[in-house]
Amino acid sequence: MIDFDLVNKWINTNPVLVSIIKFMIALVLILIVIQLLRRYLKKKISNTVIRYKAQKGIEFIGYVILIFLAIVYFSGSIKDFTIIIGLFTAGLAFTLQELILSIAGSVYIFLVKVYKPGDRIEINGIKGDVIDVDSIYTTMMEIGQWVSSDNYSGRIVKLSNAFVFKGPIYNYSQDFPFIWDEFNLPIRYGSDIDLAKLIILKIASETLSDYTAKSKEQWNEVVNKFYIEDAEVDPTLAISLTDNWIQFNLRYIVDFKKRRLTKHTLNEKILLEIEKTNGKIILASTTIELIKIPDLKTKRDGEVK
Known part of the structure; x- marks a missing residue:
């Protein structure tokens, strides 16, 4: 039989641990809901483009809810939102700068529409068709390298979204395909x-x-x-x-x-x-013209000069 007095005593003496447990339960539930909604959309939406955008939208909304919930839950008040964000950014800016830059890059790609799935781009010396863009990586089906022209090489490349800030991006298809x-x-x-x-x-x-x-x-x-x-x-x-x-x-x-x-x-x-022109037009090729053949002197074995 559960001793509720003992449980209440433990809860009162470990408020931080209890808060973390509650938050983890809420986190798991939200992640489960996101996955269930993604599977539901995958079954119900036949159009590939619309299905992809809907799934990404659900994923993005879920992450926003998680961040908002974490801030409100642990701060206790929305008024501390700006201070917490500032402290959080300052604490992680050095150790997680590449990750933060990648997340900022994904937001930049989404808002500015630098490229989208289906576009053919070249970035950081890599050419390929964009097949996915998430919060950290851009996934590409590579073209070129050891194969000629614009054929697929067969390799799938994951590239950090941070590269959108580090160099030029060549888009073969945006605005003018x-x-x-x-x-x-x-x-x-x-x-x-x-x-x-x-x-x-x-x-x-x-x-x-x-x-x-x-x-x-x-x-x-x-x-x-x-x-x-x-x-x-x-x-x-x-x-x-x-x-x-x-x-x-x-x-x-x-x-x-x-x-x-x-x-x-x-x-x-x-x-x-x-x-079909019967010699009226002839394709050319590289030719070599010998102007003069030099004189060659030969001598047989045993022959006296």
């Missing part, structure tokens, strides 16, 4: 240059028509939003002369996730059309 790309075609001297220009620009315009049309509208929004000059989004061709060939430089706009595929398609179509 297109990028400019280009490649060079070497054409041999003596080829039909006008025909080559016609073929390259015709194929580029037909292949990239959807990207060009969509990018024009979005580029106008970028120009209106930022202090930036207007730019050419239609495919353009520049010609330069080299020692060995005429170099055609094709510049065009493309979806940031389809750069490699688009370049392959353009090269393939242009090559097929050039082969």
Whole structure:
């Protein structure tokens, strides 16, 4: 049988310990509720984007409630909120500065919209698609490294949110989900240059028509939003002369996730059309011209000079 007098006596003599136990119970209950709500939303919401944002919203609200509860519970009054926050920040600023900076970075990312899940970014020398942003880390699916072009390497990278304050962030998709790309075609001297220009620009315009049309509208929004000059989004061709060939430089706009595929398609179509010209256009390659072959003197064994 429980001796309630003894229990009350223990509670009265250990008020701090009792407060901590009560707070831990409240903490566990709130965490359980957060997880239950996340699972409920996962089952009920089919849209991936909305489900992700709803789960993150519940998680954020839960953490805010926990912090508020801790401050009110242990201070006993909301009037001490500012003092407690100041003492707490000063005490942890040195030992947990990276953690604090990471949390501040997550708030900055959320408020300023530096990037969001689904964006392709480069930060701290790492390129990849953002697949998650939490209160401490940004999680990315890495691209590049030992694989060519913009293909996934297969590695998932967790990067501290503190890096948003430490260097530039390159965003491939925010506001304007297109990028400019280009490649060079070497054409041999003596080829039909006008025909080559016609073929390259015709194929580029037909292949990239959807990207060009969509990018024009979005580029106008970028120009209106930022202090930036207007730019050419239609495919353009520049010609330069080299020692060995005429170099055609094709510049065009493309979806940031389809750069490699688009370049392959353009090269393939242009090559097929050039082969149909029956020698009017010839792709060039590096050549070596021998001006003079030096005289070589040989001597057989036993031969007297």
